[in-house]
Amino acid sequence: MPFRSALHQVARELNGIDWSQIIRRSQDFVVLATDYIGYWLDEDMAASIPSKQLATLKSHKLLPF
Numbered sequence: 353m354p355f356r357s358a359l360h361q362v363a364r365e366l367n368g369i370d371w372s373q374i375i376r377r378s379q380d381f382v383v384l385a386t387d388y389i390g391y392w393l394d395e396d397m398a399a400s401i402p403s404k405q406l407a408t409l410k411s412h413k414l415l416p417f
Contacts, residue, residue, distance in 0.1 A: 359400075363399075
């Protein structure tokens with residue numbers, strides 16, 4: 353689905369930004385592109401969030417899996 357792929361790419365680019373000069377945020381801040389019910393949440397997280405950031409979220413027990 354091209355639309356979802358485009359949203360995932362935008363989220364990955366936004367996750368690459370150093371937000372510390374723009375907004376106050378926690379170290380666990382990420383941008384996630386997903387639908388409103390989270391039907392493809394696992395796929396969306398893997399496609400939207402770089403693996404290093406995703407591993408950090410998992411290590412901090414912020415994800416249910």
